[in-house]
Structure formats: C-alpha cells, structure tokens
Amino acid sequence: QHQQHQQHEGQHVRAQPSGASPTTQHTVGGRQLHVQTTKVDELDPESRNVNLLVKCCKVMPAGRSVGAMAGVDPKALTAEALIGDETGVIIMRCNNAHAHALIQGTAVQIFKARVEMVDNFMRLEVDSRGGWLEVTSSAPYFVPNLRNNLSDIEYELCPDEPA
Known part of the structure; x- marks a missing residue:
C-alpha cells in the first residue's frame, strides 16, 4: 500500500477522494460505448483499468524525434507526455x-x-494487454x-496494517 507524501508549505497533506466518476458516451471503432471516465485527480498508485478523457500538454522528447530512432521496438517505452484534464495532470x-x-x-x-x-x-501507462x-x-x-x-507527489510503500 502506498501512502502519499506531499510537501505543501512544510506540511504533509493527503488528497481527499473525489465523488463518483461520470459515465460518458464514446465512439470507438464506429460504435457508441458507455464508458466510466476517471478524472485525473482520482488516480492513485493502485489505479488499474481506468478510462480518461485528457488533453496532451507536452511530449518529451517530441514525438517526431522518437520515430527517428532506428531499430526501436514500437511497443517499447520511448517518450513521456504530460496529459491532463480540468482536475490535474500526470506524466x-x-x-x-x-x-x-x-x-x-x-x-x-x-x-x-x-x-x-x-x-x-x-506514471500513467496504457495497458499493453488490450489498452489503447x-x-x-x-x-x-x-x-x-x-x-x-500528480506525478510530482512522492509516495512511500507502507507495510499493511494488521486488521
């Protein structure tokens, strides 16, 4: 279990969970799907199988230079992008x-x-087993x-507390 440590004017603060995620309609491959969309500020170290609607803020290195690398496996991690919504951003x-x-x-x-x-x-990753x-x-x-x-917040691994 990860515990959040965020320095804010010398204090450690914990983020409060947001309300329920909205269900939105998306067109995927020409079909209308109802998908539960997660907001960026709802992500935590245990988040899995999440769907987001975000904007790309920045790609590091620029996407075009990534393609210039000879012999790179197309599934290898080759860049990072800062993406986000109105609640926050994540790398x-x-x-x-x-x-x-x-x-x-x-x-x-x-x-x-x-x-x-x-x-x-x-860090957010698209799942290589079926994500896109x-x-x-x-x-x-x-x-x-x-x-x-959210990528600026440092977490530490804490042992499970006895029940």
Whole structure:
C-alpha cells in the first residue's frame, strides 16, 4: 500500500477522494460505448483499468524525434507526455505509436490505462494487454489544471496494517 507524501508549505497533506466518476458516451471503432471516465485527480498508485478523457500538454522528447530512432521496438517505452484534464495532470509513459499520436493541445481518449510507480512517483501507462488511446475532436472544451501535477507527489510503500 502506498501512502502519499506531499510537501505543501512544510506540511504533509493527503488528497481527499473525489465523488463518483461520470459515465460518458464514446465512439470507438464506429460504435457508441458507455464508458466510466476517471478524472485525473482520482488516480492513485493502485489505479488499474481506468478510462480518461485528457488533453496532451507536452511530449518529451517530441514525438517526431522518437520515430527517428532506428531499430526501436514500437511497443517499447520511448517518450513521456504530460496529459491532463480540468482536475490535474500526470506524466504518461508512451510507446512509439502513442508518442506519434500525441500532439500538444489535442484531446485524447485513453482506455484501459494503469498507474505504475517509478521511483515512488506515479506514471500513467496504457495497458499493453488490450489498452489503447484515440485522438478525438469531439471532446468538450476544458483546460488542463497544470497546478495539480500528480506525478510530482512522492509516495512511500507502507507495510499493511494488521486488521
């Protein structure tokens, strides 16, 4: 179990869970699906199988230079992107195909993602076993909340407490 440690003016604070996630309708492969969408600020170190509607804020390194790397396995993690919604942002670890699809300012639907811990910090990954992302032009207008970066929060692994 991970416990959050966030420095805020010398104090440790814990994030409070948000309300229930909304169910939204998405067009996937020409079909209408009702999908429960998770907000970025609802993610935690144990998050699995989550669907998000986010905007790409930044890709590091730029998607075009990733494709220039010769002999790179297209499923290998080759870039990171800062993505987010109106509640917060998180760094997403991208494979070559995802890095090419992500362009700053575009809205993206992410399906079957999970949080992975990297050096005690959260990173979002699209699950290689059935997850995917799609660039969408039908997203409602929103501005990602850059002031709430979940990838800046350090966690520590705590032993399970006895019942």
